[in-house]
Amino acid sequence: MKLAGRDPAANGSFLVELVQWLRGQEDDGPWDGRTDLELLASLVVGQEDRGQGPPEGDPDPDVFWLIELFYGAVGSTIQRRTGVACQLLLRMHHEGFGLVVLIGGRLVVVSRILRDVRRFGFPSIEALADAGEKLVSEGVEMIQRYPEVARGT
Amino acid sequence: MKLAGRDPAANGSFLVELVQWLRGQEDDGPWDGRTDLELLASLVVGQEDRGQGPPEGDPDPDVFWLIELFYGAVGSTIQRRTGVACQLLLRMHHEGFGLVVLIGGRLVVVSRILRDVRRFGFPSIEALADAGEKLVSEGVEMIQRYPEVARGT
Numbered sequence: 001m002k003l004a005g006r007d008p009a010a011n012g013s014f015l016v017e018l019v020q021w022l023r024g025q026e027d028d029g030p031w032d033g034r035t036d037l038e039l040l041a042s043l044v045v046g047q048e049d050r051g052q053g054p055p056e057g058d059p060d061p062d063v064f065w066l067i068e069l070f071y072g073a074v075g076s077t078i079q080r081r082t083g084v085a086c087q088l089l090l091r092m093h094h095e096g097f098g099l100v101v102l103i104g105g106r107l108v109v110v111s112r113i114l115r116d117v118r119r120f121g122f123p124s125i126e127a128l129a130d131a132g133e134k135l136v137s138e139g140v141e142m143i144q145r146y147p148e149v150a151r152g153t
Numbered sequence: 154m155k156l157a158g159r160d161p162a163a164n165g166s167f168l169v170e171l172v173q174w175l176r177g178q179e180d181d182g183p184w185d186g187r188t189d190l191e192l193l194a195s196l197v198v199g200q201e202d203r204g205q206g207p208p209e210g211d212p213d214p215d216v217f218w219l220i221e222l223f224y225g226a227v228g229s230t231i232q233r234r235t236g237v238a239c240q241l242l243l244r245m246h247h248e249g250f251g252l253v254v255l256i257g258g259r260l261v262v263v264s265r266i267l268r269d270v271r272r273f274g275f276p277s278i279e280a281l282a283d284a285g286e287k288l289v290s291e292g293v294e295m296i297q298r299y300p301e302v303a304r305g306t
Contacts, residue, residue, distance in 0.1 A: 089242040
């Protein structure tokens with residue numbers, strides 16, 4: 001499996017970082033004994049699931065936990081590649097609509113508008129790795145472009 | 154009343170902006186008929202009140218509402234002076250400890266660590282105006298220093 005020219009199972013890849021974040025939840029019990037692929041499957045949403053869940057009202061709190069894990073892993077992959085520590089901030093505006101940012105120093109390293117987060121997930125593990133690596137690349141480029149801002153206090 | 158060389162009652166001052174934010178809450182009723190000073194007093198915490206409130210546990214939800222109003226008014230004053238729209242994001246980490254940022258484009262315009270937010274408030278209206286103007290000046294300077302980043306997408 002090769003994605004965006006990078007082996008997703010290689011050291012320092014987004015997917016390996018994400019697995020470590022998922023394993024970091026192990027105290028909670030449910031991940032014990034699961035393989036990496038089984039852990040990653042919690043972020044894979046099949047077409048058949050997309051229409052599921054409450055069509056109206058507040059999203060499932062688990063969705064925010066998955067968003068935190070996904071963007072948290074993006075942030076720590078960026079940190080591993082650049083040395084810049086990234087902080088995650090999330091603002092939900094109203095039903096399922098929000099803003100997620102990763103901040104490094106005084107720079108907004110990654111910024112994404114979230115829409116319809118009741119459906120947060122990816123069609124496959126390849127798509128998940130691809131989305132993560134794309135955000136990591138974007139973040140690394142921002143830091144390379146504005147290194148002084150990213151190291152500012 | 155003059156603060157930091159700026160008349161706090163002048164057009165475009167932080168205090169005038171904050172009053173507009175407080176008046177914007179008028180639909181809720183409780184502000185009807187109150188003077189500007191009475192509205193601003195909701196952000197003034199006397200010494201005698203500082204020990205009050207629950208000493209442990211989660212902060213009063215009203216505290217977050219006051220923090221949003223205060224930093225929201227900082228953001229809109231910065232916007233008025235620079236033309237850069239600011240977004241507020243707040244992350245509470247654990248009991249009363251958190252991070253609040255104002256983002257303009259790709260720049261972290263203002264960043265503050267909040268400690269012990271159960272006691273969010275200022276000893277006087279002068280101190281409130283001073284704290285707000287200081288944050289506004291800091292934000293305006295950041296934008297002047299990195300205009301390209303503040304206008305980035």
